[in-house]
Amino acid sequence: MTDESTVPQLIEVKKYPNRRLYDSTRSRHLTHEELYDLVVAGHTVRVTESKSGADITALVLMQASIERTPEKFAAIPPEIVHLIIRANDQMLRSFTSSWFAQLVQPLAQPLAQAGWPPAGGFTPWNPFAAASPARTAPPASEPPADTDVADLESRLQAMAAEIERLKRDRSA
Numbered sequence: 001m002t003d004e005s006t007v008p009q010l011i012e013v014k015k016y017p018n019r020r021l022y023d024s025t026r027s028r029h030l031t032h033e034e035l036y037d038l039v040v041a042g043h044t045v046r047v048t049e050s051k052s053g054a055d056i057t058a059l060v061l062m063q064a065s066i067e068r069t070p071e072k073f074a075a076i077p078p079e080i081v082h083l084i085i086r087a088n089d090q091m092l093r094s095f096t097s098s099w100f101a102q103l104v105q106p107l108a109q110p111l112a113q114a115g116w117p118p119a120g121g122f123t124p125w126n127p128f129a130a131a132s133p134a135r136t137a138p139p140a141s142e143p144p145a146d147t148d149v150a151d152l153e154s155r156l157q158a159m160a161a162e163i164e165r166l167k168r169d170r171s172a
Contacts, residue, residue, distance in 0.1 A: 009043060009044055010025070010043075010044050010045075010046060011023060011025045011026070011038060011043050011044070011045045011046070012024045012025045012045075012046050012048070013025075013030065013035065013045055013046065013047045013048070013060075014047075014048055014049075014050045015047055015048070015049055015050060015056060015060060016050045017050070017051070019032075021035055021047070021060075022050075032060075032063070032064045032067065032068075033064070033068065035047075035060070035061075035064055036061075036064040036065065036068050039061060039064075045057065045061070047059075047060040047061070079163045079166060079167075082166060083159065083162065083163075083166075095155065095159075098151075098152055098155065102152065
């Protein structure tokens with residue numbers, strides 16, 4: 001494999017219908033494992049569908065991560081996975097952005113002290129900032145506004161109610 005220090009921080013990759021990945025930045029084919037290793041090494045990748053040009057980075061990276069490290073996903077409760085499958089796109093984007101931002105927020109200061117994020121990488125407060133630049137969270141040093149907390153609490157209560165309903169439906 002090429003010396004990674006010579007690779008640009010952003011690596012453009014095309015995914016073909018046969019699942020093959022082509023690194024157009026370095027003009028070579030990649031395996032899903034090599035793509036995963038690039039991300040682990042701190043590089044940012046952008047994966048687009050070869051025919052449509054659609055950005056499918058999140059999907060491909062999730063697939064690679066599930067294949068390589070399934071134990072990371074075992075911590076996600078099955079009820080949440082069911083909700084994700086059933087959710088519409090807008091609701092899911094809103095939920096995951098808020099949920100992950102709150103989840104990652106306590107890690108922001110220790111990560112920053114450890115030199116994270118890497119240059120050009122995600123921000124610790126909002127890992128989805130690159131995917132949705134119009135919707136960014138306040139920096140980790142600013143506490144969220146009271147309305148944000150109230151909104152998150154109401155969403156959490158709604159999710160808890162939905163989970164309880166699903167449990168009742170499953171046991172009925």
